[in-house]
Ligand SMILES: Nc1nc2c(ncn2[C@@H]2O[C@H](COP(=O)(O)OP(=O)(O)OP(=O)(O)O)[C@@H](O)[C@H]2O)c(=O)[nH]1
């Protein structure tokens with residue numbers, strides 16, 4: 007494991023791949039490896055890419071990766087599919103979509119799928135990103151399909167989040183329905199070659215004018231007092247997400263998108279928001295990890311038959327759920 011960490015730090019791609027597999031499988035000893043890598047992290051620009059299925063996220067990431075490569079930056083791509091326990095199909099599709107990147111040593115692609123809980127996936131994704139960061143990638147893309155909580159989990163990892171829309175879903179704008187507009191730093195209307203693209207752009211802009219700051223404030227308050235840093239209160243100007251039109255497979259609009267991403271990064275730096283953002287991410291992560299660790303410790307301390315007995319008593323109306331919790335905690 008020590009060798010693997012050293013090799014990863016020195017740019018060995020096979021060591022990196024092995025280490026990532028260990029991270030995903032929570033292999034014995036991997037915690038020490040992550041701890042050893044941690045001081046080498048904090049340099050990568052993590053860009054989240056989310057949106058409804060089929061809107062063109064992978065095609066966009068492919069085009070963006072090529073653009074960043076042309077600028078001499080190294081790129082890692084993490085494709086997360088929280089909806090599927092099998093990453094097979096998704097990986098195959100992405101491999102085809104990202105074929106142009108094959109053979110480029112400055113690009114590393116990794117797919118992840120749900121194993122066990124969504125919370126477990128979020129933790130594993132964070133660790134995978136961290137390993138890639140330590141391995142020295144300049145830009146790390148994290149693609150996840152728009153499926154509720156998972157987009158919100160991205161924003162807890164990424165410095166910049168792209169929400170992808172596409173015309174052709176009727177007049178609905180998917181982000182509005184899914185409530186993910188508030189996590190967007192940059193909005194993309196991909197498939198701009200399709201009819202209705204202008205309508206989608208207009209709908210998004212109208213949505214942005216209506217309530218973006220309030221929505222963002224709500225999001226950062228999500229975890230109660232623990233999340234104390236507010237993006238909008240960092241002394242800088244408020245960031246209004248730009249809306250960019252693209253046709254990903256043709257590289258259309260990609261330069262504009264890169265410019266929008268870079269301008270968001272500059273905004274974060276200029277508003278001195280990067281430190282605050284990182285602090286906020288650390289707080290949230292610590293909270294998540296504590297929650298998971300405490301729960302695991304608790305479940306270990308309580309015999310299984312005690313739990314099933316409590317459940318039976320609640321169902322029989324002998325005990326209410328909150329009293330049950332109090333009783334369990336007293337016994338632990
Ligand atoms: N016409 C058109 N088709 C596109 C465009 N971008 C992507 N596509 C096609 O749309 C389909 C889905 O693209 P993907 O990049 O796989 O979309 P995705 O959002 O990653 O899909 P999931 O990961 O399955 O949610 C593919 O057949 C692409 O070739 C575009 O700008 N215009």
Ligand SMILES: [Mg+2]
Nearest residue numbers: 063064100149
């Ligand atoms: Mg995809």
